[in-house]
Amino acid sequence: MAAITTIELVLLTVISAATPLLLAATGELVVERSGVLNLGVEGMMLVGAVSAFIVMLTTGSWALGIVAGAAAGVIMSMLFGVLTLFFLANQVASGLALTLFGIGVSSLLGIPFIGLPIDKLPALDLPLLGDIPILGPLIFGQDFLIYFSVLMIVVVHWFLFRTRSGLILRAVGESHDAAHSIGYSVIKIRFLAVMFGGAMAGLGGAFLSLSYTPMWVEQMTAGRGWIALALVVFATWKPGRVLIGAYLFGSVTILQLHLQGLGVQLPAQILSMLPYLVTILVLVLISRNAARVKLSAPGCLGQIFHPHS
Amino acid sequence: MRIKLVPRQTHSKVMTWMTPVMALVLSLLSGTVMFSLLGYPPLESLYAFFISPISDLYGLSELFIKATPLAIIAVGLAMGFRANVWNIGAEGQFTIGALTGSALVIYFPESDNVLMLPAMLILGVAGGMAWASIPAFLKTRFNTNEILTSLLLVYVAILILSTLVHGPWKDPAGYNFPESVIFQDVATLPIIVPGTRLHFGAIFALLVVATGWVLFSRTLAGFQVRVSGLAPHAARYTGVRSDRMVWYVLLGAGGLAGLAGIIEVAGPIGQVQPLISPGYGFAAIIVAFLGRLHPLGILFASLVLALSYLGGEFVQIKLGLPLGIAGVFQGMLLFFLLSCDVLINYRVEFRRPGTKSSASSA
Amino acid sequence: MRKVLFAAIAALFCVAGSTAVLAEDPLKVGFVYIGPVGDHGWTYQHNEGRLAVEQAFGDKVQTTFVEFVPEGQDAERVIRQLAVDGHNLIFTTSFGYMNPTIKVAKNFPDVRFEHCSGYKRADNVSTYLARFYEGRYVIGRIAGAVTKSNTVGYIASFPIPEVVRGINAFTLGLRSVNPDAKVKVVWVSTWFDPGKEGDAAKALIDQGADILVQHTDSPAPLQVAEERGVHAFGQASDMAAFGPNAHLSAIVNNWGPYYVARTQAVMDGTWESGDVWDGIADDMIVMAEFNPNSLPADVIADAEATVEGIRSGAIHPFAGPIMDQEGNEVVAAGENLSDGDLLGMGYYVMGVDGSIPN
Incomplete structure (x- = not known):
């Protein structure tokens, strides 16, 4: 393998810091595009993280661990889906309750697994490609979930804007009554979207407990679910911008740590504010053009749908 | 038989007050099951959760x-x-x-x-x-x-x-x-x-x-x-x-x-x-x-x-009890409270397959 | 006169009450935790101390803990409830519980309180803390001997005296064997965020650090050190499992002996309010194994000698002469920094890069 330069190492750090946000935000983007606002990302990530860790530790299989993380996220999201889509419960409150529930569930499940180490999710071994100077380790030396997170941006973009199903999903999010009157099953489509969001949040959690910091400790998400939610808004519901947002947020976070290491004379707390302030600033710049933003915000986001026929 | 939610003409005044009670009953039932399954005495656990904190003036003031x-x-x-x-x-x-x-x-x-x-x-x-x-x-x-x-x-x-x-x-x-x-x-x-x-x-x-x-x-x-x-x-x-x-x-x-x-x-x-x-x-x-x-x-x-x-x-x-169990139960309580509210604006209708609802023309 | 009479009657009841306790009921010992028991750090170690009490006394004690108690208004309610519920001894294990503990203690004169890391006491409130800085001096000496880049990365949480004292003790140990070495500090503004702690570790390594020290709770920095092939020290508990090669040693918070002793004292009726600041000599902190696979024998020997020196009192980590960052002498040769000065430490010693965020 080619010698890795410091710049590459820093970029690698940024990539791994951004990936959990990217995974969870991509899922939430699809959910919101279908008109549902699920604020329970943090809870789904936690349950995904603990499940992936437990399964990996007990079976020794990375693949099963990843699948378990996704599956756990799906189960959590189905709970949310049933509440909000069948029992028409308020989405914002249900999402927050889901997070409380997820914190509790993950803490219970994880009790026997605290303090046990596992190996880090290995990088996919791509022969030859990994030896390419500079780009090699950066592009071809990553683990499965990192590739998957970027791939899903492409897939979700293609799905939403290039397929008929994606068009239907967006139509449902834009106006559920109209979509319903044409004959689409609003509830079914939204439920599937919510499940997809759960799977992606679960994978975001799995990335935390298998790759980013391979361990289980309670509440290890430390608020990343909330940042993922903010990134969907930041992205104005466009997949490509989620990628930009996640990497921007990750970069500024890492940058402020480096600035401290370099001895910049600013209070650490002020530097810690940078990722949030930069994100706000960039969104302000993006959304100055009112017309463009309005076009992409799903019209029925957060509204309860009940077929009146 | 299918179960369907049918919108009410007006808010149900009765349900406005009844749904929290229903949610509470559901929470108590599922709490009983959950605490038993996890090996904790269900009645004492529920009592400690709902009653003990407010069983005296000081507790109420803290609430x-x-x-x-x-x-x-x-x-x-x-x-x-x-x-x-x-x-x-x-x-x-x-x-x-x-x-x-x-x-x-x-x-x-x-x-x-x-x-x-x-x-x-x-x-x-x-x-x-x-x-x-x-x-x-x-x-x-x-x-x-x-x-x-x-x-x-x-x-x-x-x-x-x-x-x-x-x-x-x-x-x-x-x-x-x-x-x-x-x-x-x-x-x-x-x-x-x-x-x-x-x-x-x-x-x-x-x-x-x-x-x-x-x-x-x-x-x-x-x-x-x-x-x-x-x-x-x-x-x-x-x-x-x-x-x-x-x-x-x-x-x-x-x-x-x-x-x-x-x-x-x-x-x-x-x-x-x-x-x-x-x-x-x-x-x-x-x-x-x-x-x-x-x-x-x-x-x-x-x-x-x-x-x-x-x-x-x-x-x-x-x-x-570990705090995690309390968190799970708190989540369940909220789920029930939120989902029961549907009955204020909707009523549940049981239908046999094939029959049409009277409200379907609405 | 009347007051005295009341006091006497009250005392009589207390004695009657406490003998009754001895006769039948187990002694109830309560613990209030700031984090989840599963943090594998600060709270985890306090809980290990609780388990040690259970193990030592068996049926004679009954322990209770409440985890994740926020330091705002909630702490006072929880502490009070433990007292109401008949706990005879209550450990409150975070600095922010200081004022709530004092407030509750006023209303429960017969309950004994032990507050960790504070400075306010009462007749029924003791304070206790470990001299973590002694351990930090030891790992400083190890770091000084093995660093090749002469740069040590220090992941810190918040600029409180405890953390600043740790940085200084480490730096003094480091430079006592390697005067050219320096310490880079990164503040992560959290006690617990594995991801951010790991990222800070990576940033420090990228800036040339080949040894990592942390004053945050998760084993993430250790994992990073293992992955990047540098060395690190565990925090609060033995973290060797998370980095078998990287882990050089760890400062282990060992509350068990103190908790057992204080419980015994309540049982014997010999409990008295005090201010305990124990360290290596009393096993309140214990050094995890000096990793024989990653450390040369002479370094291990020196570390063990340092531990013994601190134990016997021959070595004081803050022995003069000590210079601050500007080169002013803050402790003269032949003198040791007093406990009072240590308690509120708010400046860096020479050898630390950067300044304390204020």
């Missing part, structure tokens, strides 16, 4: 103390949610309100002026409003989505608190520990029930609820908020400017969150410390919806949520 910030913040948030303004950053407005209000004590720690407390409360409200005005300004001027700005400003607010309390606001006699001076008497909310910690803030909470009630149901301002939330086009038609509405509801919610913040610091905490809110700003969002965005409902909801926090402590103390 009101815990519910006070939730109710105050939630009334403000409900105003915004009715107008479709998604302020999820009350936690930040709470924090800044607590700081601006406390600034007076920090800079006049010796003062025994009786106007201290009123001034602190006013500054707290102003601080919360100022913090909420950032998303309001960005929303109205640059069309920036308030969900993101209000949420991210929470983190900034908490870091400002951290900067101050680890730095210039440290108690000079406090060995460099991150705590401010303890507030002097004139800067502390008076206790209203001797022998407890129940402070004057609880009265503020009731006042806020009452004012909110009047405002929501009887005045033009409340009407405007509701209209612009329900139908932006209709609102514009009736002459309500939506920009102005964004300012009103964000400043209102921010001001109340700020008030809750300074009440918490000048009340039960009594000093500025690194952590002043264990997530009231977020919990209040649940309270707002649990209370169906109505001040009276919010009052009840804040008590329910407060009780669930106290109950979580009690099951740990009385029965040694």
Whole structure:
């Protein structure tokens, strides 16, 4: 393998810091595009993280661990889906309750697994490609979930804007009554979207407990679910911008740590504010053009749908 | 046979009161199952969760103390949610309100002026409003989505608190520990029930609820908020400017969150410390919806949520349950409360396959 | 006179009450935790101490804990409830519980309180803390001997005296064997965020650090060190499992012996309020194994000698002469920094890069 330069190492750090946000935000983007606002990302990530860790530790299989993380996220999201889509419960409150529930569930499940180490999710071994100077380790030396997170941006973009199903999903999010009157099953489509969001949040959690910091400790998400939610808004519901947002947020976070290491004379707390302030600033710049933003915000986001026929 | 929800012609008055009871019964049943499965005595666990915390005057007073910030913040948030303004950053407005209000004590720690407390409360409200005005300004001027700005400003607010309390606001006699001076008497909310910690803030909470009630149901301002939330086009038609509405509801919610913040610091905490809110700003969002965005409902909801926090402590103390179980149960309770509400506006219809509903022509 | 009589009667009841306790009921010992028991750090170690009490006394004690108690208004309610529920001894294990503990203690004169890391005491409130800095001096000496880049990365949480004292003790140990070495500090503004702690570790390594020290709770920095092939020290508990090669040693918070002793004292009726600041000599902190696979024998020997020196009192980590960052002498040769000065430490010693965020 080619010698890795410091710049590459820093970029690698940024990539791994951004990936959990990217995974969870991509899922939430699809959910919101279908008109549902699920604020329970943090809870789904936690349950995904603990499940992936437990399964990996007990079976020794990375693949099963990843699948378990996704599956756990799906189960959590189905709970949310049933509440909000069948029992028409308020989405914002249900999402927050889901997070409380997820914190509790993950803490219970994880009790026997605290303090046990596992190996880090290995990088996919791509022969030859990994030896390419500079780009090699950066592009071809990553683990499965990192590739998957970027791939899903492409897939979700293609799905939403290039397929008929994606068009239907967006139509449902834009106006559920109209979509319903044409004959689409609003509830079914939204439920599937919510499940997809759960799977992606679960994978975001799995990335935390298998790759980013391979361990289980309670509440290890430390608020990343909330940042993922903010990134969907930041992205104005466009997949490509989620990628930009996640990497921007990750970069500024890492940058402020480096600035401290370099001895910049600013209070650490002020530097810690940078990722949030930069994100706000960039969104302000993006959304100055009112017309463009309005076009992409799903019209029925957060509204309860009940077929009146 | 299929089960179907059919919309009611009008809200069911009976169900408005019955659904919380149903939710409670469901929680008790599922709680019994869950506690038994996990090997804890179900009845004692439920008793410790729901009854023990409020079985004496002191417990009740603690319930009101815990519910006070939730109710105050939630009334403000409900105003915004009715107008479709998604302020999820009350936690930040709470924090800044607590700081601006406390600034007076920090800079006049010796003062025994009786106007201290009123001034602190006013500054707290102003601080919360100022913090909420950032998303309001960005929303109205640059069309920036308030969900993101209000949420991210929470983190900034908490870091400002951290900067101050680890730095210039440290108690000079406090060995460099991150705590401010303890507030002097004139800067502390008076206790209203001797022998407890129940402070004057609880009265503020009731006042806020009452004012909110009047405002929501009887005045033009409340009407405007509701209209612009329900139908932006209709609102514009009736002459309500939506920009102005964004300012009103964000400043209102921010001001109340700020008030809750300074009440918490000048009340039960009594000093500025690194952590002043264990997530009231977020919990209040649940309270707002649990209370169906109505001040009276919010009052009840804040008590329910407060009780669930106290109950979580009690099951740990009385029965040694891990906090995780309390969290799961709290989540279940909320799920039931939220989902049972469907019966207010819908009735359940059982149908045999093939038959058509009478309401299907609607 | 009447007051005295009342006091006497009250005392009589107390004695009657406490003998009854001895006769039948187990002694109830309560613990209030700031984090989840599953943080594998600060709270986890306090809980290990609780388990040690259970193990030592069996049926004679009943322990209770409440986890994740926020430092705001909630602490006072929880502490009070433990007292109401008949706990005779209550440990409150975070600095922010100081004022709530004092407030509650006033109303429960017969309950004994132990507050960790504070400075306010009462007749029924003791304070206790470990001299973590002694351990930090030891690992400083190890770091000084093995660093090749002469740069040590220090992941810190918040600029409180405890953390600043740790940085200084480490730096003094480091430079006592390697005067050219320096310490880079990164503040992560959290006690617990594995991801951020790991990222800070990576940033420090990228800036040339080949040894990592942390004053945050998760084993993430250790994992990063293992992955990047540098060395690190565990925090609060033995973290060797998370980095078998990287882990050079760890400062282990060992509350068990103290908790057992204080429980025994309540049982014997000999409990008295005091201020305990124990360290290596009393086993309140214990050094995890000096990793024989990653450390040369002479370094291990020196570390063990340092531990023994601190134990016997021959070595004081803050022995003069000590210079601050500007080169002013803060402790003269032949003198040791007093406990009072240590308690509120708010400046860096020479050898630390950057300044304390204030």
